[in-house]
Amino acid sequence: MSSGAEVLYVLIAIAGLCVATWFVTPKGDNQTVWRSSIILTLVMCYLMWALTYLSQLHPLIQPTRSDLRPEFAEGYSEYYGME
Template identity: 90%
Template sequence: MSSGAEVLYVLIAVIGLSVGSWYLTPKGDNQTVWRSSIILTLAMCYIMWALTYLSQLHPLIQPMRSDLRPEFAEGYSEYYGME
């Protein structure tokens, strides 16, 4: 897919799973603990995945090549502030 739209699709899936877990948790004294644990786990996993995915999709620092011969690296070092 390789676009930012995938982040929204996964968010919709996580919201659906959260709503499903709200209604499907076992009844009893610990129902609130189960709900909170499942929904918080889904939310934190989504946030970690989204940050990792988006940081790879739009990196802040451009990769630099180190295998260039000097005649092909003309202007390369000035552009990246080297030397």
Template identity: 45%
Template structure:
């Protein structure tokens, strides 16, 4: 059984990257655009990874054994 520790670890790393993007973007005419773009990119990448990871932990669909035996000719 997989644990949720990697999810929270990746969340902490993502929040750290978002904070770094907020603090270390240089001042200029496009500062808000760069901050928003970087923070949105980190958030979307994290959400994509998290949804994929959690979907593998408990899949909704899978192979189910049939109740009627199949005869292969």
């Protein structure tokens, strides 16, 4: 897929899971604790995934090769417009 739309699709899925969690949690004294724990876990996992995915999709720094010999590295960087 490799576009930002995938982030929105996963967000919709996570929102659905959060709504399902709200209704499926067992009744009792700790119902609020269960709900909060599960929903916060889902949201935080989504945020970490989305940040990692988007940072790889649109990197801020262009990768450079460090395995080239110095005499070839100059031509490489000039050819690809790195410097």
